[in-house]
Amino acid sequence: MSAIQLIARAAAVVMVGLSLVGCGKSEGGAGGGSGGGGKGAAGASNTNDQGTGDIVIGHYASLTGAEATFGISTDNGIKMAVAERNQAGGVRGRPIRLITYDNQGKPQESQTVVTRLIESDRVVAVLGEVASSRSLAGAPICQRKGVPMVSPSSTNPDVTSVGDMISRVCFIDPFQGLVGAKFARENLGFTRGATLYNRAQAYSAGLNSNFVEAFRTLGGQVLTEQAYSDGDNDFSAQLTAIRERSPEFIYLPGYYTEVVNIARQARRLGIDIPLIGGDGWDSEELKNAGDSLNNSYFSNHYSHEDTRPEVQDFVRRYREVYQKIPDGLAALGYDAARLLFDAMERAESLHGRDLASSINSTTNFAGVTGMISIDANRNPTKDAVILEVVNGQPKYKATVRP
CATH class of the missing domain: 3.40.50.2300 (Response regulator)
Structure with a gap:
């Protein structure tokens, strides 16, 4: 199945999720249940990180509201990364399942949906948010629950100061x-x-x-x-x-x-x-x-006119799927998901602390938005355009x- 077909299938599942759940839950990537779970507490086993079934990751974003294009672009990039990874065999031999919640562009709703991702959906990691104010709402929950969070594009330095479970792929x-x-x-x-x-x-x-x-x-x-x-x-x-x-x-x-x-x-x-x-x-x-x-x-964070082959390949594939040129948010969402998958492969286990340690030790990851190395403050050193x-x-x- 091609990446375009995989994303189309994910989009169909998204529509089902939106029709069934008033809070705006959507699912993409591989099908199937998430398997067993844990309590979602710091240091505890969350999701089915025991080696079988889907690996479930979460994303919270402003899919509606004043800044909806931020969330939609980021989610598109993440979905594309998930589809491509699943087509290539998944992570650790297991398919990735993405669950996205719409926070309506509100910090308080961000707290609600991040809690739901961790406690109800039992995700192993969270991607989000774009806006720093909404990342600052969700990050303390991830830190307290011991679930790694990677922000694609929150640039306020306070975001990663929340704790060692929080990192990002954008400059600050x-x-x-x-x-x-x-x-x-x-x-x-x-x-x-x-x-x-x-x-x-x-x-x-x-x-x-x-x-x-x-x-x-x-x-x-x-x-x-x-x-x-x-x-x-x-x-x-x-x-x-x-x-x-x-x-x-x-x-x-x-x-x-x-x-x-x-x-x-x-x-x-x-x-x-x-x-x-x-x-x-x-x-x-x-x-x-x-x-x-x-x-x-x-x-x-990037320009679609960048002549690097990895950028032009990304732009071409994104346009095939979404019929538009990817903006920086789409590229950062794509990079955040791919960096997370890379860290999952390298991690001792998918338990929160092990996975966070692997994310935070990332060096020379070749992203669409540039080479990413995570520093001691869990921020990347990167060029800007x-x-x-x-x-x-x-x-x-x-x-x-x-």
Whole structure:
């Protein structure tokens, strides 16, 4: 059975799961039951990690809500990795079964579904989340229950500080802030900037601080730091305050849902300077900004234009399955799942501590998003790319190394 057929079968199971369970549970990968289980407590045997039946892994994501494209793209990448691995014989000679829950983009719902994955579905490991605020909601539960969690793309450094069961495959915001600052200061030659960030969002507030510190260290001036909160739609007051200071650019460390709106309003106010942001911009929904985001840039984890064979092979296979170009979230979901499978093969057992130890000892894993080695803080050291937005489409501009 081809990878496309396997993913199509998984999608059919997803629809059954959604129709049967109100909380948005979906299953993909191999069929069959999960076998025996444990109590889900720290240090205890969870799932059927005894060597028979399916190996069950969980994923929690925003499949609905304001940032649904984040969760959908990530889940697509994970499902593709599961299908390919099962086609190649699974892990330790056993098929992988993926269970995904929709957290509706809410931290509290993240706590609910992560608990369900561990206590009811008895998963051996959890993948998720994209948003740092939702990873920070789910990670303490995984740590307490002794179940490894790998975040595909939560960049706030606090996520892995939760404990030794928590790791990630993306770079972190202190590096991402430096990437944006170096690009603005050295590549574009700017010395005067302003920022506009979401004070209620761990990702946005943290990345803003990292950028400001790095830009000032590089000799730049941050003329004003303007803030907004979740649910705000009118940014005219903040943008007017920024315009009065005459910066050369605005740093926007928010999510694409906010950035599109801010860009439109900025252009209506006559602000035509470059906008620069982070990986939260990464979504096909950027096209809704039209030409408002032209002459704008954002840091990201990969570019589909990367000529490396592993990248182009991934892009081709993803397009065959999903009929679209994979964004960075899809690539990170794919890498997170594949790194987990690699760690499973190397682990002494699939018990929580053994599996976490194997994940945390990963070195030189060849991912689509780059070479991944997990450091002592359970974060990878990786390159970043700068993408330029051209008529709503991201185009490769530069690579920035640690």
